Amino acid sequence: xxxxxxxxxxxxxxxxxxxxxxxxxxxxxxxxxxxxxxxxxxxxxxxxxxxxxxxxxxxxxxxxxxxxxxxxxxxxxxxxxxxxxxxxxxxxxxxxxxxxxxxxxxxxxxxxxxxxxxxxxxxxxxxx
Amino acid sequence: xxxxxxxxxxxxxxxxxxxxxxxxxxxxxxxxxxxxxxxxxxxxxxxxxxxxxxxxxxxxxxxxxxxxxxxxxxxxxxxxxxxxxxxxxxxxxxxxxxxxxxxxxxxxxxxxxxxxxxxxxxxxxxxxxxxxxxxxxxxxxxxxxxxxxxxxxxxxxxxxxxxxxxxxxxxxxxxxxxxxxxxxxxxxxxxxxxxxxxxxxxxxxxxxxxxxxxxxxxxxxxxxxxxxxxxxxxxxxxxxxxxxxxxxxxxxxxxxxxxxxxxxxxxxxxxxxxxxxxxxxxxxxxxxxxxxxxxxxxxxxxxxxxxxxxxxxxxxxxxxxxxxxxxxxxxxxxxxxxxxxxxxxxxxxxxxxxxxxxxxxxxxxxxxxxxxxxxxxxxxxxxxxxxxxxxxxxxxxxxxxxxxxxxxxxxxxxxxxxxxxxxxxxxxxxxxxxxxxxxxxxxxxxxxxxxxxxxxxxxxxxxxxxxxxxxxxxxxxxxxxxxxxxxxxxxxxxxxxxxxxxxxxxxxxxxxxxxxxxxxxxxxxxxxxxxxxxxxxxxxxxxxxxxxxxxxxxxxxxxxxxxxxxxxxxxxxxxxxxxxxxxxxxxxxxxxxxxxxxxxxxxxxxxxxxxxxxxxxxxxxxxxxxxxxxxxxxxxxxxxxxxxxxxxxxxxxxxxxxxxxxxxxxxxxxxxxxxxxxxxxx
Numbered sequence: 001x002x003x004x005x006x007x008x009x010x011x012x013x014x015x016x017x018x019x020x021x022x023x024x025x026x027x028x029x030x031x032x033x034x035x036x037x038x039x040x041x042x043x044x045x046x047x048x049x050x051x052x053x054x055x056x057x058x059x060x061x062x063x064x065x066x067x068x069x070x071x072x073x074x075x076x077x078x079x080x081x082x083x084x085x086x087x088x089x090x091x092x093x094x095x096x097x098x099x100x101x102x103x104x105x106x107x108x109x110x111x112x113x114x115x116x117x118x119x120x121x122x123x124x125x126x127x128x
Numbered sequence: 129x130x131x132x133x134x135x136x137x138x139x140x141x142x143x144x145x146x147x148x149x150x151x152x153x154x155x156x157x158x159x160x161x162x163x164x165x166x167x168x169x170x171x172x173x174x175x176x177x178x179x180x181x182x183x184x185x186x187x188x189x190x191x192x193x194x195x196x197x198x199x200x201x202x203x204x205x206x207x208x209x210x211x212x213x214x215x216x217x218x219x220x221x222x223x224x225x226x227x228x229x230x231x232x233x234x235x236x237x238x239x240x241x242x243x244x245x246x247x248x249x250x251x252x253x254x255x256x257x258x259x260x261x262x263x264x265x266x267x268x269x270x271x272x273x274x275x276x277x278x279x280x281x282x283x284x285x286x287x288x289x290x291x292x293x294x295x296x297x298x299x300x301x302x303x304x305x306x307x308x309x310x311x312x313x314x315x316x317x318x319x320x321x322x323x324x325x326x327x328x329x330x331x332x333x334x335x336x337x338x339x340x341x342x343x344x345x346x347x348x349x350x351x352x353x354x355x356x357x358x359x360x361x362x363x364x365x366x367x368x369x370x371x372x373x374x375x376x377x378x379x380x381x382x383x384x385x386x387x388x389x390x391x392x393x394x395x396x397x398x399x400x401x402x403x404x405x406x407x408x409x410x411x412x413x414x415x416x417x418x419x420x421x422x423x424x425x426x427x428x429x430x431x432x433x434x435x436x437x438x439x440x441x442x443x444x445x446x447x448x449x450x451x452x453x454x455x456x457x458x459x460x461x462x463x464x465x466x467x468x469x470x471x472x473x474x475x476x477x478x479x480x481x482x483x484x485x486x487x488x489x490x491x492x493x494x495x496x497x498x499x500x501x502x503x504x505x506x507x508x509x510x511x512x513x514x515x516x517x518x519x520x521x522x523x524x525x526x527x528x529x530x531x532x533x534x535x536x537x538x539x540x541x542x543x544x545x546x547x548x549x550x551x552x553x554x555x556x557x558x559x560x561x562x563x564x565x566x567x568x569x570x571x572x573x574x575x576x577x578x579x580x581x582x583x584x585x586x587x588x589x590x591x592x593x594x595x596x597x598x599x600x601x602x603x604x605x606x607x608x609x610x611x612x613x614x615x616x617x618x619x620x621x622x623x624x625x626x627x628x629x630x631x632x633x634x635x636x637x638x639x640x641x642x643x644x645x646x647x648x649x650x651x652x653x654x655x656x657x658x659x660x661x662x663x664x665x666x667x668x669x670x671x672x673x674x675x676x677x678x679x680x681x682x683x684x685x686x687x688x689x690x691x692x693x694x695x696x697x698x699x700x701x702x703x704x705x706x707x708x709x710x711x712x713x714x715x716x717x718x719x720x721x722x723x724x725x726x727x728x729x730x731x732x733x734x735x736x737x738x739x740x741x742x743x744x745x746x747x748x749x750x751x752x753x754x755x756x757x758x759x760x761x762x763x764x765x766x767x768x769x770x771x772x773x774x775x776x777x778x779x780x781x782x783x784x785x786x787x788x789x790x791x792x793x794x795x796x797x798x799x800x801x802x803x804x805x806x807x808x809x810x
Contacts (some may be wrong), residue, residue, distance in 0.1 A: 014330060016360050020337040027347030058326070087329035090322050108333040112340045 005031040006123065007049065011041040011067065012056040012085070021054060021085070021110070028116045038062025045071055050080045052123060057086040057097065065100040072101035081122050085110060132265050136272040142166065145276045146178025149246075149269045154180050157258045159232070159248035165191065165198055166236075166244040166273060174202055174245055177273075201233035202242045207262055208233040209254050230254040234262050236270040243270055320490055327371055327505070331364035369787050374506040376767055378490070381513040385770065388431040388518065390544045395468075396421050398432050399458050402439045406447060414452040417443075421460040425468040429541040434514055441507045442472035442534045449532070450476035463537050467520075471535040478528035487524060488512040511536070518542050563608035563677055567591040568598040568624065569641070570617050574661065576796040578611060578641075581665045584684060584708045584795075587677075595619040603631040608677055609656070611668075614642040625653050637675040639668070685709045685726075686798065689719035689745065690734035690763070695786065699732055699763070702791045708798075716740035720748060727754040730798050733780070735764040743772075746779045761797045 008030045012018050015036075022032050033048070035041035038059045045053075053071070057064035068082055081104075084097035089107040097105050104122055106115065135148045146164040154162050161181050165174035175190040191199040201208045210231040229251055236244035246269065250258075338357040341347055349357070380386040399419050403410075410417050439458070446456045454475040463469040479487065490509045512522045515536045526532035565582055569575040570593045582589045587608075592598050595616045602610070610628065614621030625638060637656035641663055657671040686708045688699045693714065700710035711728065713719035716737045723731055731749075735742035742762060749755050759781040768776070768783065776783050782797035 016334045016364060017330070019360065020334055020341075023347055024337075024341065087326040087333065088322065089325055089329065108329045109336040110333060112337050112346060113344065 005029055006051045008032050008052040008054065009035060009041065009044060009048075009050045009080070010054045011035045011038070011059065011064065012054075013037060013059050014056075017056070017108070020112075024112055024115065025054075038064065038067045041067050042070055045074075045076075045080075049076075049078075051078075052119065053080045053082045054085045055082055055102065057084055057088055057093065065096055068097070068100040068102050081126070083119065083122065132268055136268065139279060140272070140276050142273060142276040142280055143178050145269070145272045147180070149265070149272070150178055150180035153246070153248060153262075153265065156261060157232075157248060157250055158252055159250040161249040163247045164244060164269075165202075165247070166277075167202075167242070168277075170241070174198055177244070197231070197233055198245050198247060201235055201245050201247075205235055205237055205240075205242065207235075207259055209259070211254075232258075232262070234266055236266055236273065238267070238270040238274055244273060323490065323505075324375065328368065331368040331371070334364040335361050335368070371506070374510055378506060378510055378513065381510075381517050384517075386514075386517060388434060388542060388544055390429050390431050390542045392427065392429050393432045393435070395426050395428055395460055395470075398435055399439060399460075402436050402443060403458075406440070406443055410447050410456070413447055413450065413454075415447055415450045416455045417447075418455065418457045419459075420457060422462060425460050425462050425540065428468060428538075430518070430538065431542070431544075434518070435538075438511050438514055438536055439470070439472070441511045442536070445507070445534070446472050446474035446476065446532070450474045454531075466540050467537055468540050469535055469537050471533055473531065473533045475531040478530055479524070479526040479532055480528055481526075484524060484526060488522060564588040564590060565672075565677075566598065566601055566607045566610045568593075568595070568610065568616070568621075569613045570594065570615075571613070574613070574641075574663070576792075577663060577665075578668075580795045580798070581663075581668060584703075585669055585672075586684065587672075593617075595621070595624040598624055599627050599630075602628040602633045602636075606632040607636055609672060609675060610636055610638045612638055612640050614640060622653065625655070637677075639671055639675075641668075684729040685711055686730050686732060687711050687713065687719065687723055687728040688732045689713045689716055689723075689737070689742075690732075691716070691737040692734065695734065695763075698791065699794070702795065703732075716742070716745050720745055723749055723758070724752050724754045727758050729758070731758060731760045732763050732794055732798075733760050735762060735766050743775065746776070750779050759798070761794050763794055 006029070008025055010018060010021055010025070010032055012021070012034075013036045018034050018036070022034065025032050030052070033044060033050070035044055038061050041053075041055070041059075042062065044050075055064045055067060059067075064084065064086065068084070071082065072079065082102045083104045083106055084102040085106045085108065086093065086097070087108040094105045104118070106118070132149065132152050135152050136145055140148070146166070150162040150164055153159060159180075161179075163179045164177050166177040167174050173190045173192045173195075191202075193199050193202050197208070197210070210233075211229070230249070230253060232246075232248040232250060232254065234246040234248075235242040236246060246262075246266070338361050342349065342354065342357060377386065396419065399421065403417055403419070406417075443456065443458065450456055456475075457471075457473040459471045459473060461469050461471075488508050488511075490506060515522045515538060518538055519542070520536055520538040522534070522536050524532060524534045565587050567575060567578045567582070567589055569578060569591065575591050575593065579589050579591050590601065590607075592601060595618050598610075598612070601607075610633070612621055612624060616624065621640065621642070625640075628638075629636070638654075639657045639659060640655050641659045641661060643661045656675050659667055659671065686703050688696055688703070688710055690696050690699070690712075691714055696712040696714065700712050703710035708729070711722070713722060717740055720740070722728075733742050733745060737745075742764065746760060746762075749758075749760070760779070762776055762780045762783045763786060764783070765786040773783065782793075784793045784797060
């Protein structure tokens, strides 16, 4: 894993999903903060520098795509790596996520065996 | 004859040509009455096109060539002049009422063909100048007629074209609308699939994710965490199953395949049964639940299971969205002479007007609803369809902050859509040489459980639901033991206890099984044992052993044929727990051989297997002698079409869906199908 703990923001409104991904990330040395709505996510992003964001797309209120766009349009640097993690798995969803500024798209159900290597790889390459 | 030429100029209708020509001629040859016959088609009759001062008495309007004077005149090309005074001349003309001096018939010639006949009745003697005049006008009229006819034909054609264009326009508008509807339906389908995929993936994420973590040992986990994750997997799995069931129900209603079994019901009783299921939920939320049912809608004829589903969906929603201290009311009032209005009123958070419309749509949840876990977003859509399929209506009124009222308007009486109602097997018999136990229990699920436990342990079982039936049975034969529920619908258990000993069962050991499991409840009565509900199976078997009752020690073999090892494991565990000896077979071909060589007590059969399907298995098995009297319970996760179901009903005793309470239902079907083996077999 990375030498320094990676500040990670998990944005998801389903408690059991948050529990799963948090357990997986923490066991692999990530430091996890959770937001259960788009509003909360934007609030946190404005005050804390996150290296990584795992973003559900269907959220109550401000949705994930808007969150990604807002983060990308802010002048803050460095920008976090944003991974869309969503149960919406249609082609159009993937395209919309990438267009909104996500670096990668992971569909639920997540693969717990490949998610961490994928994240490490993304983080090593850094934000394009 | 410029005068006539002038008269016939312009765009005239054929009838106008006729009228003007006749009026002109009438004036010039002093014929007060005249008619013009015209031939539309080359071989057709000559039909009156116009008349001048015709008598009111209708004359023949049309003549075939050669028929009457008009027809005769048409056969030649020259003028016919008839002196009307000629004796013996029979006038068959269009002008019978007139008393003419002279009758003149002029064939109208056009390209050597007679296209019409002009008939004049003159009141003065005919003069040669008149003949000359007619000779001159004949062709003018014929040409004018031809032109007018051509124009009329053209106009008719144009009209027809215009008419067709209008029809095309209409058809194309319909097509556009149809295409629009199809596009909408297709968009709806895509949206439904996208939503469905999303809804399925969400619980699968927890199921696969947590079990993968545990299976791989990927992250450190203590016992509590493991237990917690297992709980999450279980909850998500159940949610997934609920989702699948909801979608299947939805699809069944859409396809018109959902069956309704109507029966007379008491509404307050159905409502209280639903409330009983939700009691923990209402208590947890500290919400008061009240019921107000108008007396004249208490008795209805509806499918109670579907009604419960509707009530459950409304009520569980109301409880979910009503804060502590709130109130939920189930109200039923007459809507009309033959309809009932059922309302669930809550004092909950209410729903914003812009969200009200889509509430009954598929996968639609309000933001508030989406935040609360558990819903599939299909329940209200399902409720709407359930109600509408019975000829009813649903709706909702709501004020934010004050609460919501969901209602369903249903017919007071509906008819069953299926001929066979759900039925319960009352008497169950196991092996013939086993000791027979009489089960007296009115609750269907408890009765099924008792029968399952006892017959699996090797006892023969008879089961009855009422005290009077129990007494009747006890008077006709002796039993090795009796299990007795104290709360029966027709008489008290204590009365039964007293009277069942009057006949051949005076010393029979009676095991009382009751919710009022206090020893005092049966004080003064000789009972062998008192057991509490819910029944502990081992306690019952132990009690029977103490009464010196020995079951048939050959354990009943049930053959389970299923290619899925996990399913085999689950079913074997369930069967073994109840005393059956489960023989598992993953390969259907080997399973068939085993079943044929040493017929088991019963077979539990999967449908979708590699090598041989369950249907093929059944088909081949039913041709063997061994199959006689061996019930087959089909246990499948396949959603069956009506024809498949019909085919299965002919050769299998029951079809049970995997999952949910499937295991329990397999057991219930097992025991009930062993009742009078062969009776339900062809």
